[in-house]
Amino acid sequence: MLTHSTARVLEPGDLDAALAVLDRDPVANAFVTSRVNVAGLDPWRLGGEMWGWYSAGRLTSLCYAGANLVPLCATPEAVRAFAERARRAGRRCSSIVGPAQSTADLWAQLEPHWGPAREVRAHQPLMTTRALPADVVPDPGVRRVRREEMDVLMPACVAMFTEEVGVSPLAGDGGLLYQARVAELVTNGRAFARIEDGEVVFKAEIGAVTRHTCQIQGVWVAPSHRGRGLAKTGMAAVLHYALRDVAPVVSLYVNDYNAPARAAYHRVGFTEVGAFMSVLF
Template structure:
């Protein structure tokens, strides 16, 4: 890139400025904040954080890893990030972020990066601010490491159903299994397991001191429609607020009517919207 570009690759010396920007929206930025807390700003392994500088100060950033996520990015920043992304070439498997920012970014990079495998144009971001409004299922608990072989097939089924491709296609599932194992070992995988099968499950993926994000919510297909989701989610929320972070969030596909109804019964309320472009 030319030296006059408003985009530069950020490093550890930018930590305070990056943290101040992310802290303006702890819920919306929970994923990026969590990743940078875990790996640092100069993580390597193909991951970068791009900064958009205006008047000598950091005004926006873009997390560029397996997911590409713009943060606090208005039209000028998106234009700069899109220019940099076209020059760099696509290395991500998805673009995720606020609807306006991702829509603008995708419009600018699509001719060079397209086509997308799927576009989720509007995914409501939900947060629960207090105690769940329904009773928690007492049989939903933290998954034990000895139950990993029971949990992983359910996680693969959920991912395949949600994303449209299996997560274990490339390396036989070793990397995905390692990620699930990490969540189990850190106490962030929850499930109701009966007779050796998962009835309900969910994990807490991104975690910061301010917030955490639930992911991977799944009910066994044979048991759907029996009212398991809301009590299960209430249990996960209870564990999360007690042991992990005070604010609990997730995002959901706008067309997933049963899930949205279950989350509403638990007490989740919409606080934003994201758009996802999947490759």
């Protein structure tokens, strides 16, 4: 038993304690919780290390250190310890993302060593809903994407990612890893789209899934079809699937400057419950 404050890499035997921390904020922690539920804490399966902060011998804060660096339920003392560990290891992640306050504190301590960032998105509203909108008719053309439609879906996914993140997901390995992630979502029935004449005009995916919540990601309307209200009716359709088949709470986070998207999400019943922050490298 640890009797003092310390940070260390968690091991498979720490799984129950880690899940207890993650369950303290199931919406904000959904992304990492979903990975831990599948892979446990083994770094090879998890795709990164899970760092734990112990206070008076009890695990109280976490930080996922993989392709993203994600502070979770992190106290100021834990953030300082995580920042020191990250500084010593050197930057291996493509982004820092998580609840706004702890992410801002973590970045403030890492920026002198890791900066500058390519982009900092300091306020990304975190939104949830538990019910379908009463006054928005779901788009009946939005449905699950079939496996044989991967070639139709991928150009839309690449366009969305490039528009949202500012770099192409095809860089580096030619898009093999990104295509595998999209294929996994399609295989699991969590990719949705409206397809007209062989072209995706609206799409979204249900990414992270836990017993408490699921998180919608990758919402995109083809530029030539924007202004038709497809985001509103399309999101209502995806909500129908998510609430019926996946989880009792649906969440997402959005850039604060994306006024049309925020308006569409409010229109289908999402309300703000917090904020994320992303630091992109």
